[in-house]
Amino acid sequence: MKKSDYLKWDAYFMGIALLSAERSKDPHTSVGACIVSEDNKILSVGYNGMPRGCSDDEYPWDRNSENELDAKYLYVCHAELNALLNYTGTNMTHAKIYTTLFPCNECTKALIQAGISEVIYLCDKYAETPSVIAAKRMMKSAGVRYTPYHPANKKIQLDL
Ligand SMILES: O=c1[nH]c(=O)n([C@H]2C[C@H](O)[C@@H](COP(=O)(O)O)O2)cc1CO
Numbered sequence: 001m002k003k004s005d006y007l008k009w010d011a012y013f014m015g016i017a018l019l020s021a022e023r024s025k026d027p028h029t030s031v032g033a034c035i036v037s038e039d040n041k042i043l044s045v046g047y048n049g050m051p052r053g054c055s056d057d058e059y060p061w062d063r064n065s066e067n068e069l070d071a072k073y074l075y076v077c078h079a080e081l082n083a084l085l086n087y088t089g090t091n092m093t094h095a096k097i098y099t100t101l102f103p104c105n106e107c108t109k110a111l112i113q114a115g116i117s118e119v120i121y122l123c124d125k126y127a128e129t130p131s132v133i134a135a136k137r138m139m140k141s142a143g144v145r146y147t148p149y150h151p152a153n154k155k156i157q158l159d160l
């Protein structure tokens with residue numbers, strides 16, 4: 001008989017999003033995303049980080065700064081956008097994105113335009129912000145489903 005405690009699809013893809021988030025250098029919020037085709041093939045992954053050529057050591061990671069230019073927000077590329085940009089194929093229609101944080105309005109525009117049909121998210125800590133409220137409004141209009149991920153198991157252990 002086959003084993004029953006194998007990793008289910010949702011846990012597998014959210015696990016990959018979480019593992020990708022571990023690559024982030026953001027000291028406050030690490031985000032990871034994994035884009036999956038309709039038939040459960042992984043199309044792309046991404047995490048939040050500085051754009052290529054913009055050194056993690058030179059650019060700021062601060063949240064608050066007197067000068068906006070000295071905070072991270074103008075520079076950092078979001079996990080969801082990186083996952084879209086890392087895709088080398090040509091067709092994302094009906095794909096799903098697993099993301100550890102609910103996408104912002106800017107990523108949402110790009111996800112909609114790329115043909116993503118569902119967002120599965122782990123955390124929604126910025127639900128009250130205009131960015132996320134706008135994101136949900138656009139998803140509803142565009143027919144993009146958003147579904148919170150409720151893990152069956154809290155832990156996936158990897159021993160290296
Ligand atoms: O959807 C998102 N995806 C994403 O990658 N991010 C990134 C940008 C920042 O590096 C970090 C948010 O930082 P903070 O929580 O300190 O405001 O997460 C932020 C959002 C916001 O929803």
Ligand SMILES: [Zn+2]
Binds near residue numbers: 078081104106107
């Ligand atoms: Zn975003």
